[in-house]
Amino acid sequence: MRWRGRQGAPLISVVVPVFDVEAYLPACLDSVLAQTHEELQVVVVDDGSTDTSGAIADAYAARDPRVEVVHTDNQGLGAARNEGLRHARGTFLAFADSDDVVPPAAYATLLRQQQRTGADLVTGSIVWWYDDPDGERQVQPPWMKRLHATRQAGIIDQMPELLGDVFAWNKLYRxxxxxxxxxxxxxxxxxxxxxxxxxxYLRARRIGVVPDVVYQWRIRSDGSSITQQRASLDDLQDRWATKRTSRQSVLDYGSSKVSKTFQDKVLPGDLHRYFVLIPDCDDEWYAVLESGVREFFGARSLVHSGLPPMHRLTGWLVEQGRRDDAALVMRFLRDLPRGEWAPRVEDEHGRRIDVPGLAAGSVPRAALALRDHER
Incomplete structure (x- = not known):
């Protein structure tokens, strides 16, 4: 059923999964309810919270009829989102995580682009919102700014790097x-x-893109968010599992251009966050890391990827089973002063990175080479 609110404005159903976020939930709900597009159904799914999150959500529902609360046993983020979708009535869908904030014009901006283009989904840029003890700051990731540089619409074949924007919540969906x-x-x-x-992305007949920042992703200073728990074995195994599923979808799509972009620029995108853990990891975790790297990049090495130079080198070392050298490189990078690059040297082939203690002659040139924009 299509639902249209006052003055013919389309209803947007916003699904907000909630679990033990009493400190953050009011800011999230306030931001959603303050949208300039007012025709909203806000479905809050209390996923078995053990704190006062459920009561906070109920209080919002009591004073704003746009808020509906569903209480469930704890089943996790995916299940909570799916439960929220079962209650959604809107012409459009959106998602917001309960510790984040949505800028006031976000949904209006996304909706305007959808109505201009007829897109099945529209995506916008984000900022990382750091709530450090020294004060809050917001940073727009350079790669997100690049992916959303212009207002446009098309199919994924025309903008395959967009597959790297894998967030649920900076988008509007039909x-x-x-x-x-x-x-x-x-x-x-x-x-x-x-x-x-x-x-x-692969199934959409048309994808809309806007350059506007439409989401503020809180990076918690206490390290408690899911995406800050990468050192666990379960986290790494889940990361490989989702990459495996996504890669199969891309291969089934059957576009060589999309597949190559996914392999070189999307699939490796978050590996640097795991490589930095190599110096301190245990044997079991490293074995899973190496196994995954070989599975995904054994046929086409990470030296071809869009990773930064030191991480391309580390990827190659992991592919080759050279754990000690990979740890050496990552330890050296970790100890560099903030903002300082790894040493560059000039040889007969041009400029390359140089890591003290690593025998350059034991590494192929491709794993050490700098690209034009990196020199």
Missing amino acids: RDFWVSVGLSWPVGTRYEDQPTLTEA
Whole structure:
């Protein structure tokens, strides 16, 4: 059923999964309810919270009829989002995580681009919102700014790097598109955004892009968010699982251009966050890391990837089973003063990186070479 609110404005259903976020939930709900697009159904799914989050949500529902609260047993983020979708009535769907904030004009901006282009989904840029003890600051990731540089619309073949924007919550989706292609969120795994978003991009008849910042992603200073728990074995295994599912979707799509971009620029995108853990990891964790790197990059090495130079080198060393050298490189990078690059040297082939203690002659030139923009 299509639902249209006052003055013909389309209803947007915003699904907000909640679990033990009493300190952050009011700011999130206040930001959603303060949208300049007022025709909203805000479905808050209390996923078995053990703090006062559920009561906070109920209080919002008591004073604003746009808020509906569903209380469930704890089943995880994917299941909570799916539960919220079962209650959604809007023509359009959006998602917000309960510790983040949505800028006031976000949904109006996304909706305007959808109505201009007829897109099945529209995506905008984000900022990282750091709530450090020294004060709050917001940073727009350079790669997100690049992916959303211009206001445009098209199919994924025309902008395949967009597959790297795998977030659920900086987007607006046509509900009939979501239902018709059978989208849902994986249950029981971390990083559930990537498989679903990959499928959405590949199935969309038209994708809209706006350069505006439409989401503020809180990076918690206490390290308690899911994406800050990478040192655990379960986290790494879930990361490989979601990459595996997403890669298969891309391969099934059958575009060589999209597949190559996904392999070189999207699939490796977050590996640097794991490589930095190599110096202090245990044997079991490293074995899973190496196994995954070989699985995904054994046929086409990470030296071809869009990773920074030191991480391309580390990727090659992991591919070759050279754990001690990989740890040496990452330890050296970790100890560099903030903002300082690894040493560059000139040889008969041009400029390359140089890591003290690593025998350059034991590493192929491709793993050490600097690209034009890196020199």
